Amino acid sequence: MTVKLAELDLTPPVFLAPLAGITDLPFRNLVSKFGAGLVVSEMVASQEMVQAKPGVRERAELGFDSANTSVQIAGRDAYWMGEAARMVESNGARLIDINMGCPAKKVVNGYSGSALLKDLDHALTLIEAVVAAVKIPVTLKTRLGWDDDLLNAPELAKRAEAAGIQMITIHGRTRCQFYKGRADWVAINRVKEAVAIPVIANGDVLGPETARTALEKSGADGVMIGRGAQGQPWVLAQVSAALYGTDEPEVPKGADFADMVAAHYEEMLSFYGETLGGRVARKHLGWYMDRVQTPPDLRKSILTERAPAAVLTRLPEALLPHDRIAA
16 A cells, blocks of 8 residues: 655555654654654744744754655745745755644644634645645645534645645544544544545554554545554554554564663764753653553653663663563
């Protein structure tokens, strides 16, 4: 199974969702090593990226030369969205994704992300500006609607397709749900029926079984996994193997698992520097230790330790004796 966008073949159609503060370059690299049809960068604000405010351009530049990386941009102004798209393309990106689904208050209050679901005419001006600015494929990620009274994703999808969007990913919740309740995969089918372009199902896809059910109920062309990959970067490859017959990944256990976690930790330190890297790494280390049921006191001591050498020394102690990793 392949999702084809212009000259890009996204195979298999099991993609890593953009998650702020999580899908950075070290994590995307790790997921890609196990196998993924596409990984998406953390969302970057278009105007800030063009104006090169600290930290934003750096995040956007990651993965520009990678065939399976999409750079996701967000914003509320057509000029800045177009300029950001040009910058992304000129730096070698092969795919751009527009975020119209982020539910975070600071994004919505800036009239970006899922706030655009309340004004489809304005949303289309942003889509048209990005599509007109570049030659590479442009995709869209959004939600079912703003709330239960405004479920307008099918209308947005139709208009986006007419404007040149080549693929759309739908998180099966409204903005007002945030991440509560359950994703409505059946509702994604209404988007699938409204357009001819590929539709990707997102929301509560945690492994092979939920991925299979999401595809069956939505009729989508593929799935996108976000929170389900936390602490288990191999899960996309497991889904691909179960649904599309690709090679089953070798899930690291015991010493191999500890080595993988240590390598991920060291890559974060190298990428961000020791101080920031240590802070960013805590969430990932926490998820890894949760998987193996590290004793609470030991878990806390590692997550509060600031010296990288001490963390690396204690990781085997935290991971190996309590190796209960689910296959």
